Amino acid sequence: GDSVTQMEGPVTLSEEAFLTINCTYTATGYPSLFWYVQYPGEGLQLLLKATKADDKGSNKGFEATYRKETTSFHLEKGSVQVSDSAVYFCALRGKDGGSQGNLIFGKGTKLSVKP
């Protein structure tokens, strides 16, 4: 079945460092891909998405590009801030699930940014 694998954390960076969180997936067809973020004490929020190959999702300085050839959707940010400290989840929705099917999540990567 469909699955998502993301790098295990925790990841600790200094402020203004470059961030990469790797995410790869296994799915039939061409799923839609997402990054969700969970800030301490808060619920899950959609950070960015890409619905077809070569799409780049971006939001709040974060970017991820849908790479069909490597089945990847790595999250990047050029200069992290303390406020980016959170748990990041990579997720996919298979095409069989339609535009409103359930999400399949990776296990999450905890990011801590130190001042």
Added chain:
Amino acid sequence: GAGVSQSPSNKVTEKGKDVELRCDPISGHTALYWYRQSLGQGLEFLIYFQGNSAPDKSGLPSDRFSAERTGGSVSTLTIQRTQQEDSAVYLCASSSTRTTYEQYFGPGTRLTVT
């Protein structure tokens, strides 16, 4: 507007008891999802309601778990004869046909089975 709300925020119950968890989706959202977040298993899909269609129950871990959605709005997740492995945060999400691909999550219910 109001987001997805869930109640209770925390629930402690004894092993063997039944529990009910409630979700109020965003008004007008036709799709409603239940997920479970636990340390060992990460985020798992449980069940999905779409309008008046039969729910997708493929993620329910056992027949002790069931869910209803009344009037196309509020949903209740029921766990019968709770076990310690049911301890987790239960998350509800909703989405609409106008914002396809984006699911809005509630704050979750933390269930602890003692």
